[in-house]
Amino acid sequence: MTKSSRITLSVLATAILASMATLAVVHARHTPDDAPPTPALKVKDSQGTVVGSYRIPSDSQIAALPDGKEILYGKRLLNETARLLPTHVGDGLNCNSCHLAEGKLGAAGPYINAYNTYPTFKSRAGRKVSLTERINGCFQRSMNGVPLAPDSREMLAMKAYMKWLAQGVPTGDKVDVVNAGKIDTSLVPDPVRGKQIYGEQCASCHGDSGEGMKDQFGDYIFPPLWGNDSYNIGAGMARTYKAAAFIKYNMPLAAGRNKPLGQGGVLTDQDAVDVAQYFTHQPRPDFPGKINDWKNQKKPKDARY
């Protein structure tokens, strides 16, 4: 081989190697290509000692279970309460209007610990309350309606869903998830500012007059925030700081990419307290049972009566 052809060959070889290296670089960028397993949450006993772990189950597991039909019915009742239980619901809401993402979301009233923590002492009632009573509490206040019979098919189905969601966590133990996020309750609400925030951050969905928005069947897409179809003054959500804690972490929906409902993370504590004060104090149904609340316990400062 002459010198020049050797040079040519080596040039060619280098070029080929370089292109191969390029291809290698392009292909070496490998990362796992499926989702990681659902993250495990700690399970703690009443002393706070970690005693196990818990993963939020996926609905796709329900159908194969022996009581799958009942669990699924419970899930539907929680999702579509106003439509499926019209004689028990007096407003336009569903349970999951407040217990977002089928009660699987921390800081949005998850049902995760419902089955394993009741019966438990409640200061509003001033005594131990069962899960059935707690659910019926929401029926009478948040749903402005009438309670379900404790052994009705509907009540049992809702409880079956909550039991399934608890995934066998024993009574008394708790999954490490919060029911409500933190809010600074020393803040003084400014409803005038709240009204303005409402217009900017809420009215697109809940309506300029808090009237919500309905679908083709007349069911609410966005629940009303005040008026006859909203919850009554006996509901936890009627209280400024409870509502503010919900709103800060959960409203508006569809505001960010990294949470399952894109929820929250937009308002400061002050914003949340202001807007909560504004809309909770708009006209809404009264609650006749209010005379029995906090009879022997200290009333919270944001109680409505």
Add this chain to the structure above:
Amino acid sequence: MQKLKVVLLASLALLAIVFLVAISTPYWFARKHDAVVDIHNPALIKKGAYLAYAADCAACHTAPHGRPFAGGLAMQTPMGTIYSTNITPDKKTGIGNYSYGDFERAVRRGVRPDGAALYPAMPYVSYAVVRDQDVKALYAYFMSSIKPVEQRNKPTTMPWPLSMRWPMALWQLMYARPRAFVPNKAQSPEVQRGAYLVEGLEHCGACHTPRGIAFQEKALHDTSSGVYLSGSALEGWYAKDLRNEGLGLAGWSDHEIVDFLATGRTDRTAAFGSMAEVISHSTQHLSDADLQAIAHYLKQLPARDGQSPHPILGVDTTTAKLRAGDYRASGATEYVEHCSECHRLDGRGAPRVFPALAGNSIVSAEDPSSLIQVTLAGGGMAKTPHDRMAFVMPGFKQLKNRDIADILNFIRNGWGNRGSQVKARDVARMRQLIDHEPLNYVPEAHND
């Protein structure tokens, strides 16, 4: 041996000739044409500012959180990342030293003042038809009204030999020949204006026209093949068919197209991904007359052979099933769990808040890229003054590929939609693409 030597020398000589042809194109194929432009003429500047919106310069030349027109936006190509360049009139790092001829040649021919060829990520193939008067207005605007920013351009990450630019000149010889806008005299002046905007400054075809093996757009204006604006995939998004046919714009009224381009949404759908940026940076700033012209132009693009000129929508049996609690269809349970809170059991979403999935051509598009990407990574609506809030679709990376594929097949065939099957491995592939999205280059802000 002697033979081998001859062959090698001949190929070297050929390579040398090709190389010389390529590097000499700026002297014979894409020559500079200088002209005097009064860059302080207020009317010209005003026109240039409007045209800069139409040309969507900011979408690429302003990186998120970056300074206006200082470049740095990363664009992913199979060979590496390209960063957009600084087009502020800064003398050291921007285009401050460009004569009108330099500017015109970069915009319409894709050639830098030093003679190097630009990558067609800069849509000079479309800009080629922009009229002289309009290029002059753009020049006046950029040279006199944009604040100079000193920010060095970031080199591409393409490895050698792919980083060499001279082969691009050969590409330009093939696919970026000089041309002018040819109005169809049979059409109304309004439709002609629409065509001029769509083919040129707005370069809708850069994303919406399919590309050939050499990455060239298969058509640059409407031809009998009907391939122009018939839909194309780019960086993991599918920019859908815009012709007046079934999965294109047949189901859209002129009013809806105008509403979509002006506000980023209609009662039924919302822009996401790169289209949301096109709307934010460009079309929302266009005059109503220009948007009408675009809509009228698009609506008269005839359906291709074999394509229905009417919207395709079958009978909806899904809504009744889901409302009755029948979740037996594959993917139905997962849809109800993860998506129905917003998109609803009837697949209709909520007007101007959550797009409808029923009868939505993005959902049943033959190429499911956009569908997979928006589900995995989420998407954000364009922010325009028309609506108080711009909503965001959360990403569902936490769901398994199999579940996402099931959900997507469910919505592709629910409510009367008809779509081909998405496979779990299509979702896996998109996951890779999203994970490797390059970062934009935005240096620390200068103190000034």
